[in-house]
Amino acid sequence: NFLQMSVEVERKFLFDSDTLKAIEDIGDCVGQKQFHDKYFDTPDFKLTLRDVWLRRRKQSWELKCPIDPVNGTVEPGREKSLCTRYKEITNLPEIYQRVKEVIKVTCEDCKADITPSDEDDSWLNTLKLCCFAEFTTTRRSFTLKGEDGVKIDLDQADFGYHVGEIEVLVPEGADIQSAQEKIRHTAQRLGLNEERRVEGKMTVYLKRYRPEQYAILLSAHVL
Numbered sequence: 001n002f003l004q005m006s007v008e009v010e011r012k013f014l015f016d017s018d019t020l021k022a023i024e025d026i027g028d029c030v031g032q033k034q035f036h037d038k039y040f041d042t043p044d045f046k047l048t049l050r051d052v053w054l055r056r057r058k059q060s061w062e063l064k065c066p067i068d069p070v071n072g073t074v075e076p077g078r079e080k081s082l083c084t085r086y087k088e089i090t091n092l093p094e095i096y097q098r099v100k101e102v103i104k105v106t107c108e109d110c111k112a113d114i115t116p117s118d119e120d121d122s123w124l125n126t127l128k129l130c131c132f133a134e135f136t137t138t139r140r141s142f143t144l145k146g147e148d149g150v151k152i153d154l155d156q157a158d159f160g161y162h163v164g165e166i167e168v169l170v171p172e173g174a175d176i177q178s179a180q181e182k183i184r185h186t187a188q189r190l191g192l193n194e195e196r197r198v199e200g201k202m203t204v205y206l207k208r209y210r211p212e213q214y215a216i217l218l219s220a221h222v223l
C-alpha cells in the first residue's frame with residue numbers, strides 16, 4: 001500500500017551575509033513562506049525521548065521518526081553525523097498508529113480505538129499529548145542549478161534564531177547514500193566548512209524555554 005512516506009536527509013548550517021550571497025549567486029529563490037509549528041508530546045516526553053517529533057504545521061499533521069530502528073532508547077555515544085535522516089509521515093491514521101506504538105497505549109487504556117480527526121483534536125487528549133513548543137518560521141527556499149532534487153532553506157524563527165538546511169527528499173527504499181553525497185557536494189559549493197552538527201531551531205527553543213526537557217533529551221543522547 002502506498003503510504004505518503006519519504007525520508008528527509010538534511011544538513012543544517014549557520015549562515016551569514018556571505019553565505020547568503022553565495023546562495024543567491026549560484027541558486028534561484030523558489031519562494032518565501034511563513035508557517036507556525038506546534039509540537040506535541042506526553043508530559044513524560046515519551047515521543048521525543050525516542051527521537052519522534054509530532055507537529056501540526058499549516059493545519060496538517062506531520063510525524064518525523066528516525067529511520068534506524070530505535071529499540072527503546074537512543075544509543076549513547078552514537079556518532080552524530082552532519083546529516084540527519086528522518087522518515088516523514090503525513091497520513092493522520094498512520095501517525096496515530098505510530099504514536100500509539102511508541103507511547104505503548106493499548107485500546108483498553110484509551111477506552112475505545114478512536115479515529116483521529118483533522119478537525120477535532122480530541123485524539124490528543126486520548127493519548128495525553130500536550131503542546132511543548134510553538135513558534136513561527138519565515139523560510140526562504142532555493143534550488144541550485146545542476147543540483148537535482150536538492151533544496152536549500154534559510155529559516156528565521158520568531159524567537160530569534162536563524163539556521164540554514166540543505167535537504168534532499170528520498171522516496172522510502174531509495175538511495176540515501178547518494179542523497180548524502182549530493183548534500184556534501186552542495187555544502188562544498190556553498191563553501192561551508194562545519195565539521196560539527198549545527199543546532200536546529202528545536203534544540204535552541206528547548207534550551208531556552210523548556211530547560212527540563214532539554215536536559216533530559218541531552219542526557220538521553222537525543223539532542
Ligand code: V4E
Pocket residue numbers: 012053064084086137165197198199200201202203222223
Ligand atoms: C527531527 C528533529 C526535530 C523536529 C524538527 O525538525 P527540523 O528539521 O529541525 O525542523 P524543520 O522546521 O526544519 O523541519 P522541516 O521543514 O525541514 O521538515 S527537533 C530535533 N530533531 C532531531 C534533530 C537533531 N537532534 N539535530 C539536528 C541537527 N536536527 C534534528
